[in-house]
Amino acid sequence: MPSLDPTFAALPLRELAEAVLAKARELGVDHADVRSERIREQSIRLRDAELDGVNESVDSGLAVRVVHRGTWGFAAGTVQTAEAAVRLVEQAVRVAEVSAPVNTEPVVLAPEPSHGEQVWISSYEIDPFDVPDAEKIALLGDWSRRLLAGDAVSHVDAFAHAVKENKFYADTNGTFTTQQRVRMHVALEAVAIDEASGAFETMRTLAPPVGRGWEFLRGTGWDWDAELAALPGLLAEKLAAPSIEPGEYDLVIAPSNLWLTIHESIGHATELDRALGYEAAFAGTSFATLDKLGTLKYGSPVMHVTGDRTVEHGLSTIGFDDEGVQAQQWDLVKDGILAGYQLDRRIAQLTGLGGGRSNACGFADSPGHAPIQRMANVSLQAAADGPSTEELISRVKNGLFIQGDKSWSIDMQRYNFQFTGQRAFLIKDGKLAGQVKDFAYQATTTDFWGAMEAVGGPETYVLGGAFNCGKGQPGQAAPVSHGCPSALFRGIRILNTVQEAGK
Amino acid sequence: MTALYSPQQLAEKALELSTADAAVVLVEESSTANLRWANNTLTTNGVAANRRVTVISVVNGVEGTSAATVTQAGPTAETIGALVRASEQGARAAGPAPDARALLGPDDAPGLQGVRWDEAAVATDIEVFTGLAPALGESFEAARSAGQLLFGFAEHSTVTTYLATSTGLRLRHDQPTGKLELNAKTPDFVRSAWGGAQTRDFADVDVVALAAGLSQRLDWQKRKIDLPAGRYETLLPPTAVADLMIYLYWTASARDAADGRTVFSVPGGGGGTKVGQRIGVPGLRLWSDPSAAGLESATFNAVSTSSSQASVFDNGAPLTSTDWVRDGVLERLLTTRKSAEETGLPLTPPIDNLLMDAGGTASLEELTRSTEDGLLLTCLWYIREVDPQSLLLTGLTRDGVYKVEGGEVVGVVNNFRFNESPVDLLSRITEAGASGICLPREWNDYFTRTSMPALRVGDFNMSSVSKAS
Numbered sequence: 001m002p003s004l005d006p007t008f009a010a011l012p013l014r015e016l017a018e019a020v021l022a023k024a025r026e027l028g029v030d031h032a033d034v035r036s037e038r039i040r041e042q043s044i045r046l047r048d049a050e051l052d053g054v055n056e057s058v059d060s061g062l063a064v065r066v067v068h069r070g071t072w073g074f075a076a077g078t079v080q081t082a083e084a085a086v087r088l089v090e091q092a093v094r095v096a097e098v099s100a101p102v103n104t105e106p107v108v109l110a111p112e113p114s115h116g117e118q119v120w121i122s123s124y125e126i127d128p129f130d131v132p133d134a135e136k137i138a139l140l141g142d143w144s145r146r147l148l149a150g151d152a153v154s155h156v157d158a159f160a161h162a163v164k165e166n167k168f169y170a171d172t173n174g175t176f177t178t179q180q181r182v183r184m185h186v187a188l189e190a191v192a193i194d195e196a197s198g199a200f201e202t203m204r205t206l207a208p209p210v211g212r213g214w215e216f217l218r219g220t221g222w223d224w225d226a227e228l229a230a231l232p233g234l235l236a237e238k239l240a241a242p243s244i245e246p247g248e249y250d251l252v253i254a255p256s257n258l259w260l261t262i263h264e265s266i267g268h269a270t271e272l273d274r275a276l277g278y279e280a281a282f283a284g285t286s287f288a289t290l291d292k293l294g295t296l297k298y299g300s301p302v303m304h305v306t307g308d309r310t311v312e313h314g315l316s317t318i319g320f321d322d323e324g325v326q327a328q329q330w331d332l333v334k335d336g337i338l339a340g341y342q343l344d345r346r347i348a349q350l351t352g353l354g355g356g357r358s359n360a361c362g363f364a365d366s367p368g369h370a371p372i373q374r375m376a377n378v379s380l381q382a383a384a385d386g387p388s389t390e391e392l393i394s395r396v397k398n399g400l401f402i403q404g405d406k407s408w409s410i411d412m413q414r415y416n417f418q419f420t421g422q423r424a425f426l427i428k429d430g431k432l433a434g435q436v437k438d439f440a441y442q443a444t445t446t447d448f449w450g451a452m453e454a455v456g457g458p459e460t461y462v463l464g465g466a467f468n469c470g471k472g473q474p475g476q477a478a479p480v481s482h483g484c485p486s487a488l489f490r491g492i493r494i495l496n497t498v499q500e501a502g503k
Numbered sequence: 504m505t506a507l508y509s510p511q512q513l514a515e516k517a518l519e520l521s522t523a524d525a526a527v528v529l530v531e532e533s534s535t536a537n538l539r540w541a542n543n544t545l546t547t548n549g550v551a552a553n554r555r556v557t558v559i560s561v562v563n564g565v566e567g568t569s570a571a572t573v574t575q576a577g578p579t580a581e582t583i584g585a586l587v588r589a590s591e592q593g594a595r596a597a598g599p600a601p602d603a604r605a606l607l608g609p610d611d612a613p614g615l616q617g618v619r620w621d622e623a624a625v626a627t628d629i630e631v632f633t634g635l636a637p638a639l640g641e642s643f644e645a646a647r648s649a650g651q652l653l654f655g656f657a658e659h660s661t662v663t664t665y666l667a668t669s670t671g672l673r674l675r676h677d678q679p680t681g682k683l684e685l686n687a688k689t690p691d692f693v694r695s696a697w698g699g700a701q702t703r704d705f706a707d708v709d710v711v712a713l714a715a716g717l718s719q720r721l722d723w724q725k726r727k728i729d730l731p732a733g734r735y736e737t738l739l740p741p742t743a744v745a746d747l748m749i750y751l752y753w754t755a756s757a758r759d760a761a762d763g764r765t766v767f768s769v770p771g772g773g774g775g776t777k778v779g780q781r782i783g784v785p786g787l788r789l790w791s792d793p794s795a796a797g798l799e800s801a802t803f804n805a806v807s808t809s810s811s812q813a814s815v816f817d818n819g820a821p822l823t824s825t826d827w828v829r830d831g832v833l834e835r836l837l838t839t840r841k842s843a844e845e846t847g848l849p850l851t852p853p854i855d856n857l858l859m860d861a862g863g864t865a866s867l868e869e870l871t872r873s874t875e876d877g878l879l880l881t882c883l884w885y886i887r888e889v890d891p892q893s894l895l896l897t898g899l900t901r902d903g904v905y906k907v908e909g910g911e912v913v914g915v916v917n918n919f920r921f922n923e924s925p926v927d928l929l930s931r932i933t934e935a936g937a938s939g940i941c942l943p944r945e946w947n948d949y950f951t952r953t954s955m956p957a958l959r960v961g962d963f964n965m966s967s968v969s970k971a972s
Contacts, residue, residue, distance in 0.1 A: 198770020
């Protein structure tokens with residue numbers, strides 16, 4: 001099992017925190033927290049099996065957040081000395097003072113038990129930063145060449161993105177946490193070009209980003225050999241496939257595509273800060289407003305969606321959030337009805353939801369940013385004895401089976417969305433009947449989830465996700481996972497994207 | 504004891520410690536301050552200071568020249584050596600870099616070498632808002648009286664970039680960036696209006712006037728008109744045009760075009776690009792200019808990561824005014840020295856601003872008055888690529904789609920999802936207004952410096968209705 005990085009553990013962070021909290025108390029704050037983070041990232045990119053670039057970065061710094069006379073104040077810097085930390089407290093209080101004329105609603109945080117000293121480390125086997133670069137580049141080169149060997153493949157892009165996050169947190173509540181987590185995102189995309197017409201198509205691997213280490217590239221959690229072997233043939237079939245006839249289709253959607261629809265139409269819509277209007281000028285609001293809690297028909301009765309920061313290998317899984325709140329799991333949609341929200345300490349107190357306790361969704365993406373309410377792992381639960389993907393397909397007379405996420409867009413209230421995918425197969429009388437191209441599905445959130453007739457069994461369940469969920473101003477990018485089974489939807493509008501372009 | 508080096512000292516020290524065959528050091532000294540508000544009250548705020556040092560090591564091997572980049576926040580005199588070594592190890596482990604070229608030197612950057620090199624970095628802090636905060640407080644009061652809610656964000660940041668190379672380049676750039684976004688809503692969130700401004704120092708931002716303008720737009724929204732999906736004559740204001748053109752600009756890699764993978768590829772393979780072909784209406788110019796008044800940006804190339812449109816080996820290359828589209832004809836695509844050689848195009852790296860002019864002189868108000876029957880948009884949102892071949896983009900209208908009849912705004916229309924290609928639009932412009940500095944709505948986290956005209960398009964594709972407001 002991995003252990004805490006000794007170079008992070010050796011930093012005198014406890015002393016630094018004591019200095020910050022003492023200064024904050026001296027300046028009479030209502031609350032103070034201090035966060036020291038080190039985020040190490042490496043990105044390796046290949047193009048046509050040649051190295052395009054190796055980039056490594058270490059973001060580190062110190063952040064101090066206070067509530068001073070009912071107003072937030074936040075200051076961050078990269079110098080991690082006790083002197084600089086005390087200066088940050090003074091700056092944070094000054095930020096609160098300058099902001100006071102704009103603040104009309106005193107900040108009060110929901111209570112959270114003091115957790116004392118805690119250490120938490122995510123579940124992974126091989127630290128990607130312990131693997132030699134030459135080995136990583138050679139592996140991606142080998143995988144790229146396997147794809148390039150395919151008859152139809154003209155180009156291949158490959159990348160591996162590794163992140164190791166170390167975080168220390170302390171607050172005036174007496175919680176001191178030290179945490180470490182690792183994640184990997186690896187993908188290859190092949191391009192096929194029809195030389196005669198100039199038409200081209202792309203296809204990307206479906207392997208999800210995961211809260212795992214380098215073992216993910218050695219066969220733990222994904223069958224790369226099988227996926228790489230199948231991809232060139234699938235891409236050739238897509239290039240030659242007929243353009244889809246637009247209209248209404250029944251859809252069987254694989255987890256590799258459905259995770260993103262869950263993210264956009266459920267994950268963001270059940271963020272309470274959005275429902276309250278905190279994101280109204282930017283990311284947007286939510287149709288799932290607070291007055292509809294417990295009554296809104298979100299979808300069909302087979303719909304059960306949970307939020308959690310606890311699932312193994314989940315990208316937003318953590319021991320404690322950036323407000324010192326312990327990770328939890330709870331219901332967001334139960335039996336098709338809106339059942340809960342994602343909370344941080346301020347809005348939990350403001351609304352009394354969650355029994356007046358945050359469900360640990362306060363998160364900052366870096367030491368330079370203040371925590372805001374960020375997304376938990378939001379997952380659609382499988383049916384205990386639910387059907388296989390083949391069984392779902394067998395129930396469809398005229399439809400599509402869609403795999404892999406690609407293009408996505410949804411409106412600012414999370415009603416109207418449009419998604420494409422990596423590939424889609426026609427379903428005719430319960431059987432797959434070859435690929436079609438140029439498809440997009442468009443729907444309104446509650447209509448779409450209301451049209452979900454069945455969810456697959458646990459054997460169809462896959463944890464998907466993304467590294468780069470964007471929210472907030474200044475913009476923050478957070479990693480998040482979404483698990484789901486295959487699922488069957490009736491009567492969804494399919495567009496032809498070439499016709500949409502007016503061609 | 505931690506010695507606190509100046510950014511220039513860190514750059515010199517890194518080059519001194521380098522044992523690579525060549526090296527590039529970028530030191531970015533940045534500071535930022537922000538205020539965010541919603542429902543007529545503060546939600547978050549903050550200040551942050553950051554120093555990022557990037558070391559790019561170049562190693563000449565038997566098989567060719569390789570490079571690797573390592574970036575670290577806040578290295579000290581004690582840790583800069585480890586950063587340099589990590590970069591060198593990365594370069595030695597890497598295979599040959601296809602974009603490798605000899606690094607540029609002082610002679611390649613005439614007029615830029617050493618300018619203000621020794622001066623301290625510029626900085627900002629929360630005091631930049633001591634005028635704005637009380638004015639915002641006043642606007643909240645006014646909004647409360649009018650039964651309205653204000654939402655928004657103000658951010659000021661400064662970045663000083665020091666670029667030093669083992670070949671003797673010493674270049675420096677100061678980049679202030681400021682933006683204000685303001686959104687007014689009725690308490691039920693049904694009516695919503697947005698305005699934005701970009702600024703270098705916040706001295707020229709009048710938030711009270713901006714709020715008053717939004718209040719008028721909320722009045723326009725008292726009458727609601729339902730319209731179905733379809734193609735409509737549409738007035739795109741400068742902010743909407745900016746968001747569409749930024750995406751076009753990001754997709755303008757010469758290498759990707761030559762590889763046959765973008766809208767700028769010539770069908771039929773053979774590595775051709777559409778440079779020299781007409782893609783827009785006559786008179787249309789799309790360009791970047793580091794010295795554009797009010798939109799000043801870096802006059803030299805500073806690249807920490809090689810990509811299809813920029814190369815770490817081209818660091819320090821001077822940037823000058825570049826026409827991407829001139830008189831409707833595609834003139835240039837984004838190149839590195841490598842892709843320039845391969846495509847026969849000149850070296851034209853990315854520049855951090857974008858301007859469009861189509862010879863129009865009318866204001867948006869004048870364009871509205873000359874509209875018989877059409878839609879007037881406020882801005883576009885959630886813009887994503889649907890099909891790279893045509894550069895088909897999808898997205899939403901947001902914060903006010905107005906129905907114009909006989910030159911008058913007669914009410915607000917439901918929002919739409921659109922499907923449109925910014926490249927295709929260039930040839931369908933029926934009228935353009937005067938170009939002016941504007942804040943892009945969707946992309947202003949990444950790209951703020953734009954000057955665009957409002958455009959009239961006869962048949963904008965509103966693909967479906969969005970119930971969002």
